[in-house]
Amino acid sequence: MKRMKVSKDAYIEKNDTDLLKRMSFRYLPYWPLFLAAVIVSFAVGLVYLEYTAPIYGVTASILVKDEKKGLDDSKAEDALNFFGEKKIVENEIEVIHSRSMVSQMVTHLYLYAPIEEKSGFIYRTVHLPVSVYRSAYLTSPVQIELEKPEELHYEVNRVKFRYDAHTQTVITSNATYPLNKWTASPWGRIRFSKNPLATTSVPSKTFFFSLVSLPKATNEIQNNLEVSPTSKLSTVINISYKDAVPARGEAIINELINCYTQASINDKAAAAANTLDFVEKRLKLSGKQLDDVEADVQSFRTANGIVNVSQQSNQYLQNVSANDQKISEMDIQLSVLNQIESYVLSKQSQPGLVPSTLGIKDPMLTQLLDKLYEAEIQYEKLRKTTAEENPILLSVKNEIAKIKPNVLENVRNQRNSILAAKDKLVATSSHYNDLLNTLPDREKELAKISRQQNIENSIYSFLLQKKEEASLAFNAAVAGSKIIDKAQSSAQPVSPRAWLICLIALVLPIVFVSFSIDAREFFSNKVLFRRTIEELTVLPIIGELGYKRSKEMLVVRKHSRTAITEQFRSLRSSVASSLLKEKGKVIMVTSSMAIEGKSFVAINLAVVFAQAGKRTVLIEADMYKPKLSAALHLNDETGLSDVLETDQPSSILESCIYRTATYNNLFIIPAGNAPSNPSELLMNSNFDILMKELENQFDIIIIDSVPINPVPDAYTICKFATLTLFVVRHGITPKEKLLIIDEDPKMQDLKNVHIVFNGIRRRGIATSGFGHSYGYGHNGKEGYGYYGHQRAKTVLS
Known part of the structure; x- marks a missing residue:
């Protein structure tokens, strides 16, 4: 007998088909439960989308001048930037994100006093209406300012108020406050002022304001604020923030950039002011000495009737004047070195403004002082944003400790060199004094007085030049960063995303119901x-x-073709x-x-x-x-x-x-x-x-x-x-x-x-x-060949 041919693929298992069958077998019988869960999940998702305020993303970018990454000032800026500091991108990121910087921005924008308004009601399972609030940053007619926000250490939650435009007052349940005046309140001295961003106003509309402690408001802003470089090799810093009100998010980032820029300018201006103060003090002293010498010259000429001196006296005076000018410059240099040495010995590792190096031409000392200044500024910034035991802070502190001995050694070496050169100049001056003895007594006396006059005049001219340089640096102080893109919000909300909520509403109930079914069957005994x-x-x-x-026990009957009858057969x-x-x-x-x-x-x-x-x-x-x-x-x-x-x-x-x-x-x-x-x-x-x-x-x-x-x-x-x-x-x-x-x-x-x-x-x-x-038996209530009375068919023989 020939056997029936069987396809060679008859026994090949198709994994994907089997998997689909197993999934259908396991979960398809529960399709009403899946459908109900998905419907409920979509309803919850729609309610969430309806009553959840959309969150917008706001971004901005700034360029930091970092010498380590090849970015430096232009020649024109460098000529004016006498006291410029070199920045490191990583440090500047920490400064922008620091509590002190964010707190300053929160204070400027009054973010510790948010104002809200009702946007509708939702109903919970107990059928009680629950108010939903939204920000009134652009709709509130007023904004709130505390005189001392740092002294508020507790929270004030949703105080109801309304604004009366006719009387220019803000009315709460307990008091009435005039506009633009500091007034005593249960929360300290408070002032209400008009909101410049308000676009619409509804008479007698009710608003709610809250008061948040400055540290908490700062922490909330910091949690939503991201500051990061665009890449490892770039000096561009991206600043991003998420907020339900795009205008408020843009104002936060723009104000934060302004605070950061102003802080950088203030540091440079303080360094220039220190140098300017030093020069002005020296100018007053030198001007007084010059006036005294000129008065002596005039008195001597008048008393002795001297108008001109001989050619020999002129040559002598020129030589002596040049020699004395050098001695005076050395005196100034010694004075500057003494001030630098006094600064280094007295600071005790505390940051401050490094004194000017006027007249000192040694580039090594200038470089050391610049490094010391930069290290102290960096130490001060890090101390505000990091803990005392932070490795980076300790590293900067150790660097300061290493630089100061080098500065002191350099100062002492230069002092010794200047003193040696000064001794030689003094010896030369003694030689000129010997020559002076050969001159007539009157010319000799006049030459001495004129020499002192030239010295004082040279010193005064030198100090005037340095004063102009310091004044120019003070008035032309520029920030060490540049704004590339101002804050701009996204056109579409970044959260919640409707497609993501819909996807979660579809997937989550399916996963939950599937897990519940599996858990119920797995843990059933x-x-x-x-x-x-x-x-x-x-x-x-x-x-x-x-x-x-x-509940009937006997289910098998005569002529019965039901499924249960067929199973007993x-x-x-x-x-x-x-x-x-x-x-x-x-x-x-x-x-x-x-x-x-x-x-x-x-x-x-x-x-x-x-x-x-x-x-x-x-x-x-x-x-x-x-x-x-x-x-x-x-x-x-x-x-x-x-x-x-x-x-x-x-x-x-x-x-x-x-x-x-x-x-x-x-x-x-x-x-x-x-x-x-x-x-x-x-x-x-x-x-x-x-x-x-x-x-x-x-x-x-x-x-x-x-x-x-x-x-x-x-x-x-x-x-x-x-x-x-x-x-x-x-x-x-x-x-x-x-x-x-x-x-x-x-x-x-x-x-x-x-x-x-x-x-x-x-x-x-x-x-x-x-x-x-389950994979057993029949799929219906009726057995094989059963049609009922209305569908009975004749069996043909």
């Missing part, structure tokens, strides 16, 4: 899946029965095959508990055997809680207990076997009158006689036994059974009951045990039919 039975015990599953909603085929292999006819039905449906399985299995033409007898061996008698309308009839209690069981056996009215081949032995000792009755010899008689009369014997726990009757009856059907009910039988089946030694006494999985429900919500979502 009840048997829910066939695979659970297969994992917990080695006993085979002989049949599966769907869940019935009705399928169970009948499996049981009959097992009985044929074992060459027996006795079936015992038991379970672990009383509510798992053993009686339901026993009576309907007996019906389908009777429908197949088998003489079937159903024994109601559960004398504790008999149910079969009531289902077949047998009340107060003699039964099993009467047979077991009599001395001649054969004589009354026929009277205890009842034929059912519906099925001619189905007979039943009811439990009979309730005995006081069911276990002992089942152990006597009458039960052996009963079973032998029934085996001779019937084709199938079905015993509805008691559960295996807590009474041992099932183990007493099991010796007569050819096949034991152990009923496990979906969602009822605990998993631990299955675990003990393989471990309990008494279970070994049961013969040929097979499991019937009973009461299988469909997974999910708003579903019908039996067990399709």
Whole structure:
């Protein structure tokens, strides 16, 4: 015989298809729950989008002149920038983001006194309206200023007020405040002024103002403020801020840049002012000395009638004048060196303004002083933004400590050099004095006075030049940074994003419901899946029965083609095959508990055997809680207990076997009158006689036994059974009951045990039919070939 050809791809597993099937099998039955969760999630998302203020992103950028990254001033700026400092981008970022800088900006913009207005109501689950507030930065007619905001150490939350435009007053519940005047209030001296940004005004509209402590307002701004370089090699700093009001965000960044720029200018102006003050003091002293010398010259000429001196005297005076000028410059240099030395020795590692190096031409000293100044400025900035034990701060402090000895050594070396040169000049001056002795006494006296006049005049001219330079530097102080882009807000909100909220509203409920389904099934201690039975015990599953909603026990009827009927017929085929292999006819039905449906399985299995033409007898061996008698309308009839209690069981056996009215081949032995000792009755010899008689009369014997726990009757009856059907009910039988089946030694006494999985429900919500979502049985309530009365078809032969 030729075998049918099979495609070579017939057994290739497609992972993607299998995964989709597994997901559909697991979650699709719960589609109404998923749909409801998604709808609720979208509703929550829409409410969130409706009542959440959109957040806009505001950005700006500035250029910092960092010598380490190749950026320097232009020649024109460098000529005016006598006291310019070199900046490091990383340090400037910390300065911009520092508490002191942000606090200064908060004070300037009055951000510690936000004003709000109502924007509507939302309703919570308790159906109480809850007010929603939004910022009135652009709609409030007034703005609020505290005289000493740093002294406010508590919060004032939403004080109601309104503005009266006719009387120019602000009215609260407790007081009335005039406009543009400092007034005492419970929160300190306060002033209300017109808001220059107000675009619209509604008469008598109610607003709410709050007062926040300066540290808290500063921290809130710092948390939303980001300052970062564009790249590692760039000197451009990006400043970004997020705010619900774009205009307020732009004002915050612009004011922060202004505060930073002004602080840089103030540092340079302070250095120039220090030098200017020093020069002006020297100018006053030199001017007084020059006036005294000129008065002496004039007095001498007048007293002695001298108008001109000889050519020799002129040459002498020129030489002496040049020599004395050099000595005077050296005196100034010594004075400057003394001041520098005094500065270094007196500061004790405290930052301050380095004195001017007027007249000192040594580039090494100038460079050391510049480094000292930059290090002290950096130390001062870092001390404001970092802790005392910060490694960077300690490094800068150590650098200052290393620079100062070098400055002192350089100063002392230069002093020694200048003193040596001065000694030589003094010796030369002595030589000129000797020459002066050869001149006439009057010319000699005049030459001395004129020489002093030239000296003072040269000193005065030199100081005037330095004063002009310092004045120019003071008035032309420029910042060490340049604004590239002013603050500008984004056209669209950066938060919340509608597409992201919609995506979350779609994904989150699906994930949550899926997790809930998995968690519910994973943590359940009840048997829910066939695979659970297969994992917990080695006993085979002989049949599966769907869940019935009705409480009626007998569900198999004549000419019935329902799904549950077909399942019992399928169970009948499996049981009959097992009985044929074992060459027996006795079936015992038991379970672990009383509510798992053993009686339901026993009576309907007996019906389908009777429908197949088998003489079937159903024994109601559960004398504790008999149910079969009531289902077949047998009340107060003699039964099993009467047979077991009599001395001649054969004589009354026929009277205890009842034929059912519906099925001619189905007979039943009811439990009979309730005995006081069911276990002992089942152990006597009458039960052996009963079973032998029934085996001779019937084709199938079905015993509805008691559960295996807590009474041992099932183990007493099991010796007569050819096949034991152990009923496990979906969602009822605990998993631990299955675990003990393989471990309990008494279970070994049961013969040929097979499991019937009973009461299988469909997974999910708003579903019908039996067990399709578990992969078992039929998908509908109707069996194969069943059409109902309206759709009946003729079967053609």
